[in-house]
Amino acid sequence: MTPVALLLLAAQGFSGTASCAACHGGIARNQARTRHAGALARAADGRWAFGAGAQAITYVSQAGEDAYLEHGLSWYRKTGGLALTPGHGHPAGVTYPTFAPDAAILRCFQCHSTGTLRLTEKREILPAEPGVHCESCHGAGGAHAARPAPGNIVSPKRLSAAALNDLCGACHRMPPAAGVATNFENPWNVRHQPVYFSQSACFLQSGGALSCISCHDPHQDGAPAGDSKCRQCHAEPKHAAPRPGACTGCHMPAVSPSPWLRFTNHWIGVYRLEGPGANRLRPAAQGRGR
Ligand code: HEC
Ligand code: HEC
Ligand code: HEC
Ligand code: HEC
Ligand code: HEC
Ligand code: HEC
Ligand code: HEC
Incomplete structure (x- = not known):
């Protein structure tokens, strides 16, 4: 998709969260406190702060009329300090033409904001x-x-599990x-949860x-359903020995692609977590399902 097409994408018909809140007040109050809602904010100095800060914040600012700078130092919750931005080799940061063919910087804003992006007279990107x-x-x-009428808005409740993967996958x-x-x-690919989840025998x-919203409330943060959900389908897993601990700890292991970030492997499976051949990225063995 060309950058201009991206800007024009679905330009019509957005009405904004405030309008939804008028009738769906409870959902709106919860949603406003989520990391989704905080995924992009304007810092006091005018820089754009990407990330709600649960793990990291990366700063982005305009650098001349037709360019944007992704700052080379990001803030990490784990240390409470700055360190290199993922993918960067130098603290100076990376400059992107606003209208680069891959639309890299426009895409940052697209996934971290709602509605249609606009350009101001100074060619600043302005999310709705x-x-x-x-x-x-x-x-x-x-x-x-x-x-308001049923059927004149996307109602994910009626989507199949695969279609829900795609809905969340538009950004994830x-x-x-x-x-x-x-x-x-x-x-780094573990942070793309739909990619790994789609390989799971469980899915x-x-x-x-089983879909993303079997475990995650789309309108509210908080611990996702893990073990309670597993037990609904695996009341008595066939373990060779007692396996104490959280089901997800062994079957959805945490992966750290950098010292400061941690993601959850959504390819639910049997992993060899210790010893020779240990690997948190791919299941070691398949259960009786395959
Ligand atoms: C004037 C009040 C009003 C506003 C404004 C409003 N809604 Fe609704 N919405 C309703 C009512 C009433 C229903 C239930 C419709 C029914 O089932 O008859 C509903 C249903 C829904 C549904 C379920 C639809 C279905 O087919 O099951 C979704 C999703 C939804 N609204 C989202 C939104 C979003 C997003 C916004 C803002 C863009 C919004 N609503 C704005 C009143 C409103
Ligand atoms: C428009 C893009 C977009 C869509 C669509 C989207 N997400 Fe997200 N999601 C994000 C971004 C950006 C973040 C990072 C927020 C932050 O900075 O921490 C995020 C974070 C999350 C988190 C982590 C927050 C937490 O509580 O730990 C979960 C879980 C999540 N999304 C689930 C979903 C699910 C489930 C769906 C589909 C129903 C979905 N997302 C659809 C962009 C999106
Ligand atoms: C295709 C959609 C998409 C694009 C493009 C995108 N992001 Fe994100 N971003 C996400 C999602 C989804 C998450 C949540 C990841 C998670 O927690 O698993 C996220 C998380 C983040 C976080 C929180 C820390 C982390 O790694 O989870 C930061 C910071 C961030 N993005 C910055 C950026 C910047 C800067 C750009 C552009 C260079 C960008 N993003 C482009 C979807 C996107
Ligand atoms: C991350 C994606 C995401 C965001 C953001 C989001 N929703 Fe939803 N919404 C969903 C999903 C998924 C469902 C289906 C939930 C289910 O079936 O359990 C849903 C269901 C609904 C429903 C129908 C509830 C029902 O019980 O029939 C309404 C109404 C609704 N959302 C309104 C809103 C409003 C208003 C906002 C903003 C304040 C909002 N949603 C933000 C994904 C989202
Ligand atoms: C079987 C339950 C389950 C399903 C299904 C599920 N998740 Fe998760 N998800 C979890 C658990 C457990 C965590 C880890 C939470 C923690 O450690 O606090 C998690 C964490 C996350 C996070 C936070 C970043 C990370 O990787 O730790 C995001 C974003 C996320 N899930 C998105 C999704 C999306 C998108 C889907 C659908 C493709 C999905 N999840 C399906 C259970 C599930
Ligand atoms: C909606 C039902 C459902 C849920 C919920 C579910 N699973 Fe599964 N799972 C299955 C099915 C079906 C299979 C394939 C048949 C079999 O092996 O039992 C499977 C297979 C497995 C396997 C074998 C993997 C392989 O590659 O063969 C493991 C391990 C597993 N599940 C663990 C879990 C854990 C842990 C959770 C919770 C995070 C969970 N499952 C949630 C339905 C589910
Ligand atoms: C300490 C790690 C660990 C914990 C905790 C754990 N498992 Fe397992 N699980 C394994 C291993 C290893 C296997 C392979 C069989 C074996 O060696 O016991 C396995 C096999 C499985 C299988 C495939 C065999 C089958 O029954 O089809 C399922 C399903 C499963 N576990 C579900 C669960 C559920 C549900 C929980 C939580 C109640 C859980 N596991 C807790 C390590 C663990």
């Missing part, structure tokens, strides 16, 4: 609503807000398309019963 809010997932809701990255190879050995063999 910083952060991920209602219409990032429900689509433009102007028609529904003006005349899509499950790999058929025939496209994914490097499952690259620990593939549960007849569409």
Whole structure:
């Protein structure tokens, strides 16, 4: 997609979170406190702060009329201090033309904000609503807000598990398309939860019963359902020996692609976590399912 097409994408019909809140007040109050809502904010000095700060914040600012700088130093919660931004080799940062062919900087704003991006006269990128809010997932809701009716807004409740993976995957990255190879050995890819989750026997063999929202409340942060959810389908797992501890600790192991970041491997499976051949990125063995 060209950068201009990206800017024009779905330009019509967005009405904004405030309009949804008028009728869906409870959901709006919860959603406003989520990391989604805080995924982008303007810092006091005018820089854009990407990331709600649960793990990290990366700063982005305009650098001349047609360029943006992704700062080379990000803030990390783990240390409470600054260190190199993921993918950067130098604290000076990386400058992107605003209209680079891959639209890299526009895409940052697209995934971390809601509605249509605008350009000001000074060619600054201006998100309609910083952060991920209602219409990032429900689509433009102007028609529904003006005349609420079931069916005139995206209702994910009615989507299949695979379609829900895709909805969340629009930002969390899509499950790999058929025939496209994914490097499952690259620990940075673990942060793309739909990619790994789509490989799980639990997802593939549960007849569409398991999706992102089986465990995550889309409107509220907080501990996702883990072990309680596992037990719904695996009341008595066939363990060779007693396996004390959280199911997710062994079957969805944490992966740290850098000393300061931690993600959860969503390829639910049996891992060899210790000793020779230990690997947190790919299951070591398959259960009776395959
Ligand atoms: C004027 C009040 C009003 C406004 C404004 C409003 N809604 Fe609704 N919404 C409703 C009502 C009433 C329903 C239930 C419709 C029904 O089931 O008859 C509903 C249903 C929904 C549903 C479920 C639809 C379905 O098919 O099950 C979603 C999702 C939704 N609203 C999202 C939003 C979003 C997002 C916004 C802001 C863009 C918004 N609403 C603005 C009143 C409103
Ligand atoms: C418009 C882009 C977008 C969409 C669509 C989206 N997300 Fe996110 N999500 C983000 C961003 C950006 C963050 C990072 C927030 C931060 O800075 O911590 C995030 C963070 C999260 C987190 C971590 C917050 C926490 O509580 O730990 C969860 C869980 C999550 N998303 C689940 C989902 C699910 C489930 C869906 C689909 C129903 C979804 N997301 C759809 C962009 C999106
Ligand atoms: C395709 C959508 C997408 C694009 C493009 C994107 N992000 Fe994100 N970003 C996300 C999602 C989703 C998360 C949540 C990751 C998680 O917690 O698993 C996130 C998380 C983050 C975080 C929180 C720390 C972390 O790594 O989880 C920062 C900081 C961030 N993004 C900055 C940026 C910057 C700067 C750019 C542009 C160079 C960018 N993002 C481009 C979707 C995107
Ligand atoms: C990260 C994606 C995401 C965001 C952001 C989001 N929603 Fe939702 N919403 C969903 C999903 C997924 C469902 C289906 C939940 C289910 O079936 O359990 C849903 C369901 C709903 C429903 C129907 C509830 C029902 O019980 O029928 C309403 C109404 C709604 N959302 C309104 C909103 C409003 C208002 C906002 C903003 C304040 C918002 N949503 C933000 C993903 C999102
Ligand atoms: C079987 C339950 C389950 C399902 C299904 C699930 N998650 Fe998770 N998710 C978890 C658990 C458990 C964590 C770790 C939470 C923690 O450690 O605080 C997590 C963490 C996350 C995080 C925070 C960053 C990270 O990687 O630790 C994001 C973002 C996320 N999930 C998104 C998704 C998306 C998108 C989907 C759908 C493709 C999904 N999840 C499906 C259980 C689940
Ligand atoms: C909706 C039902 C469902 C849920 C929820 C579920 N699973 Fe599964 N899981 C399955 C099915 C179906 C299979 C494939 C058949 C089998 O091995 O039992 C499977 C397979 C497995 C396997 C074997 C993996 C392989 O590659 O063969 C493990 C380990 C596992 N699940 C653990 C978990 C854990 C841990 C959780 C919670 C985080 C969980 N499951 C949640 C349905 C589910
Ligand atoms: C200490 C690590 C550990 C914990 C905790 C753990 N498992 Fe396992 N699990 C394993 C290992 C290792 C295997 C492979 C069989 C074996 O060696 O016991 C396995 C196998 C499985 C299988 C595949 C065999 C089958 O029954 O189809 C499932 C499903 C499973 N576990 C589910 C769970 C659930 C649900 C929980 C939480 C109640 C859990 N596990 C807790 C390590 C663990």
